Every structure is written in C-alpha cells, then in structure tokens.
Amino acid sequence: MLAVVDSCWVHGVEGQPVRVEVKVQTGLPVFTVVGLPAGAVREGKERVFAALAQTGLPLPPRRITVNLAPADLPKSGSGFDLPIAVALLAALGHVPAAAATGALFVGELGLDGAVRPVRGAIALAMKCREEERGRLFLPQGNAREAAAVPGVEVVGLRSLSELIAILNGEAEPEPVRRHPPPAGRPAADLAEVRGQELAKRALAIAAAGGHSLLMSGPPGSGKTMLARRLPGILPPLADSESLEVTRVHSVAGLLAPGSPVRTDRPFRAPHHTISPGGLIGGGNPPRPGEITLAHLGVLFLDELPEFSRRVLETLRQPIESGQVRIARVRHTVAFPARFQLVAAMNPCPCGMAGDACICEDRDIARYRARLSGPLLDRIDLRIWLDAVPWDELEREAPAEGSAETRRRVIAARARQAARYGDAVALNASIPSARVTSVCRLDAGGSRLLSDAAQRFAMSARSIHRALRVARTIADLAGAEELRELDVAEALRLRALSQLARVG
Numbered sequence: 001m002l003a004v005v006d007s008c009w010v011h012g013v014e015g016q017p018v019r020v021e022v023k024v025q026t027g028l029p030v031f032t033v034v035g036l037p038a039g040a041v042r043e044g045k046e047r048v049f050a051a052l053a054q055t056g057l058p059l060p061p062r063r064i065t066v067n068l069a070p071a072d073l074p075k076s077g078s079g080f081d082l083p084i085a086v087a088l089l090a091a092l093g094h095v096p097a098a099a100a101t102g103a104l105f106v107g108e109l110g111l112d113g114a115v116r117p118v119r120g121a122i123a124l125a126m127k128c129r130e131e132e133r134g135r136l137f138l139p140q141g142n143a144r145e146a147a148a149v150p151g152v153e154v155v156g157l158r159s160l161s162e163l164i165a166i167l168n169g170e171a172e173p174e175p176v177r178r179h180p181p182p183a184g185r186p187a188a189d190l191a192e193v194r195g196q197e198l199a200k201r202a203l204a205i206a207a208a209g210g211h212s213l214l215m216s217g218p219p220g221s222g223k224t225m226l227a228r229r230l231p232g233i234l235p236p237l238a239d240s241e242s243l244e245v246t247r248v249h250s251v252a253g254l255l256a257p258g259s260p261v262r263t264d265r266p267f268r269a270p271h272h273t274i275s276p277g278g279l280i281g282g283g284n285p286p287r288p289g290e291i292t293l294a295h296l297g298v299l300f301l302d303e304l305p306e307f308s309r310r311v312l313e314t315l316r317q318p319i320e321s322g323q324v325r326i327a328r329v330r331h332t333v334a335f336p337a338r339f340q341l342v343a344a345m346n347p348c349p350c351g352m353a354g355d356a357c358i359c360e361d362r363d364i365a366r367y368r369a370r371l372s373g374p375l376l377d378r379i380d381l382r383i384w385l386d387a388v389p390w391d392e393l394e395r396e397a398p399a400e401g402s403a404e405t406r407r408r409v410i411a412a413r414a415r416q417a418a419r420y421g422d423a424v425a426l427n428a429s430i431p432s433a434r435v436t437s438v439c440r441l442d443a444g445g446s447r448l449l450s451d452a453a454q455r456f457a458m459s460a461r462s463i464h465r466a467l468r469v470a471r472t473i474a475d476l477a478g479a480e481e482l483r484e485l486d487v488a489e490a491l492r493l494r495a496l497s498q499l500a501r502v503g
C-alpha cells in the first residue's frame with residue numbers, strides 16, 4: 001500500500017516542494033522516516049501516532065516507511081506531520097487517495113489531533129502559487145497570512161478530523177478570504193525634527209538614490225531621531241514587496257499577532273554587541289539575520305566604531321549584492337538583504353568633540369581606526385552634525401514634513417526607473433562602466449569636479465561615488481545634466497573636507 005502526498009517546507013525564506021511517500025507493509029511494526037529528516041521532522045512520528053489515535057483511526061502494527069523526496073536537502077520544521085498523516089490515511093484506505101491529489105498539505109499536529117501553526121506560511125503560499133497548485137491546506141492559525149498571496153485557495157484547518165471529513169467529502173472546505181492589508185503604522189515625521197537641515201537633505205538624497213549614509217556628531221545631535229524617519233520618506237512598499245517583507249518576518253517568526261501582512265518598511269537597529277551570525281544570519285538550519293530582517297527597509301548601526309571589525313566586514317558583500325549566502329555542509333541558503341544602511345558615530349570616544357573633548361589624540365585615532373576602510377568606502381554620504389543650537393530649537397520655522405519629502409523621493413525614483421528601465425535600479429548601484437554615460441556633466445559641473453579631483457587627490461572610485469550622488473541630486477531637481485551646484489553638494493555630502501574628522 002503506497003500513497004503519495006505533496007507538501008512544502010521552508011528552506012531559507014523560500015518554499016521548497018516535497019513529495020511525501022508512505023509505504024505500509026506487513027512485517028515487524030517499525031516506523032522509519034528517510035530522506036534527510038532533521039530533528040523536528042524525525043520527532044513528528046510520535047505526534048502523528050498520537051493524533052491518528054485521537055481521530056479513532058489508530059495505526060495498525062505494520063512496517064511503515066516514510067520517504068521525503070527529493071532527499072538531497074536536510075529538511076527541518078514541524079510542517080511534515082500533516083502530510084505524513086494524510087499519506088498514511090490514504091495508504092490505509094481511510095481517505096481516498098485521489099482527494100489529496102493536486103493540493104499541498106502543511107501543518108504540525110498536536111497529540112490531541114489539533115493542527116498547529118508553522119513558520120513561513122506566506123513562503124509556502126508563494127510556492128503554491130508558483131507551482132500552480134489549486135489548494136493549500138494549512139493550520140487555521142496561518143490561514144490569513146497565506147491568503148495574502150493572490151491566486152491561492154487557502155483552507156485553514158483546526159484539527160486532523162476536520163481534514164479527514166473534507167477529504168471524505170463529508171464536509172465542505174471553507175476557503176479563507178483575502179483581507180485587505182492593514183494600513184501601515186504612521187511613521188515618525190521629519191517635521192518633528194527641528195533644525196538639522198543638512199541631515200534632512202542628506203536623508204532625502206539617501207532615500208531618492210538608495211545611498212548609504214553615515215552621520216557623525218555629538219550625542220544630542222539627533223542622529224537616531226533622524227535615522228528613524230528614513231522609512232517614512234521611502235516610497236511605500238509595492239504589493240509584491242510587501243509580500244517579500246512579510247515572508248522574511250514570517251520565516252523568522254516575527255510577525256505580530258493579528259497583523260498577518262507587513263505593509264511598512266522595516267527599521268532594524270541591532271546593538272553593537274551583535275555577533276556576525278546575528279547580523280548576517282546563521283545557525284543550522286540557517287535563520288535570517290538583521291540585514292535580512294531589514295530587507296527593503298533600513299538597517300541602522302548606531303555607534304558604528306563600537307561594532308567589532310569582524311562584524312562590519314561581513315556587511316561588505318551583502319551591500320554589493322543585495323543578498324547573503326550562508327554555506328552549510330550539504331547546502332547553501334541565500335537570504336535577500338536589499339537594505340538601506342544608515343550608520344551613526346560619535347566624533348570621539350567621549351562624544352563631545354571640540355573644546356569640551358577630554359580624549360587623548362591617540363584614543364581618538366584608535367577609535368576611528370576601528371571603522372573598516374572598505375566599509376567606509378561603500379558609504380556614499382558622510383555628514384557631520386552639530387548639536388542643534390538653542391535658538392534653532394526655539395524657532396518656529398515650519399519644517400518640510402515626511403509626506404512632502406516622500407513625494408520628491410518618488411519623483412526622483414521615477415526618473416531613475418525611466419532611465420534604467422528597471423523599477424529597482426537606483427543611482428547608488430550604477431555599475432562603474434556606466435557612470436560616465438549616465439552622469440553627464442555640464443561645463444560648470446565638469447570644471448568643478450576636475451578641480452576637486454586634483455585638489456583632494458580623489459581616486460577613480462571616489463569620483464564615481466561623488467558622481468552617483470550628484471546624479472541623485474540632479475534627479476531630485478529634475479535636471480538631466482549634472483550642474484555645478486549638484487556636484488558641489490555631492491562633494492560636500494561626501495564630507496571631503498572633513499574626512500580627517502570622520503576618519
């Protein structure tokens with residue numbers, strides 16, 4: 001008696017199809033699971049036994065073999081309980097095998113026969129759509145999340161007996177309807193930040209062109225407050241992006257109860273004591289790290305020099321490629337990591353800088369030397385913030401709010417999308433070979449850049465970085481060629497004259 005049921009599990013953040021084959025033979029009663037099951041999958045047989053007994057259909061004393069195909073990847077998670085139970089029921093003739101054909105089954109079983117939620121339901125639903133499966137049977141607790149994926153018929157289950165009744169045609173499945181995604185939480189507004197016009201301008205440029213940003217300034221200059229306002233000026237997530245963000249947070253088990261879909265851009269601010277694994281992802285099976293949780297949002301590293309050098313070095317490759325690959329003995333997992341980096345640092349260990357500073361020169365030098373050169377090199381915008389003077393705090397000047405800044409950011413991104421013919425390509429990632437053709441300078445811009453290049457002995461890489469930033473500044477202004485003022489501002493925002501202060 002052989003039965004086959006299709007299922008799916010989550011590898012990295014991707015759903016992976018699995019075929020669950022069950023063979024029931026006469027012989028000594030043994031229950032074996034083959035096909036590289038990892039911990040929770042192996043333990044599943046105890047839960048399957050108990051759940052089947054609860055439904056009044058206990059397993060006969062036979063020789064039972066379960067194979068999870070393909071067998072090339074070690075499989076983890078508790079979602080195989082349900083498909084194994086269904087395949088057993090089909091093999092024993094308790095449900096018609098044909099009723100299970102074409103659908104995907106995922107779920108953990110409780111000893112009482114309850115069907116319990118699993119992680120990554122949205123990843124499973126996305127795979128279900130890709131594979132053009134009609135139906136996805138999964139725990140009721142995951143149903144709303146999975147139903148966010150259009151084109152998938154989701155059936156939420158509370159218990160194994162409920163599923164048996166459906167497969168036997170004794171009950172009608174109740175497909176879960178799609179709920180409109182909840183409105184994102186209102187993000188903190190730029191208008192609440194007094195003064196710091198340079199920093200607000202840098203944030204708008206960062207958002208428009210996807211540039212990373214380093215803010216250096218004393219405590220109280222509002223670095224964290226400013227960084228937290230970046231998600232609110234980035235364009236709203238498109239529906240497909242919202243699913244991507246939800247998938248990552250679902251796999252990490254971080255979706256807030258009651259909000260099955262994430263519509264806001266993530267903001268992650270890991271502490272400087274974080275390990276490399278915590279930042280880029282790790283463990284076995286590999287779990288997403290902070291850079292993946294910040295996917296399509298903002299990664300904020302406060303007190304950048306306090307992060308270990310080893311940790312900062314791990315960021316270089318993901319910043320370039322937008323993903324991180326984690327290798328394990330038998331497999332490699334790729335996690336998405338397209339995040340916008342914002343970093344902040346104090347000017348010196350005591351943080352006061354200038355006259356009030358009590359640091360020794362060599363301590364300051366050591367502090368700044370902790371920043372990895374190659375990482376610093378990948379940060380397009382580096383600005384210096386001063387504490388906001390009292391009179392500026394008092395002044396009641398109406399500041400531009402996030403909504404207005406966001407409108408300008410969206411317009412600048414539309415110009416980039418038209419230029420690159422790709423909605424996700426941004427100025428920050430123009431390939432070196434294309435920089436000169438894309439960043440055409442007018443006469444004034446050209447003169448200024450060559451002067452600066454000579455005076456500051458800029459490297460070719462450094463010139464390209466300045467050009468990319470100038471491109472974004474011109475895009476914000478709706479200009480086709482890069483003018484002198486665009487180049488001047490780009491150079492100022494690269495803090496060229498203050499490199500000595502920043503490190």
Ligand SMILES: [Zn+2]
Nearest residue numbers: 348350357359
């Ligand atoms: Zn100091």
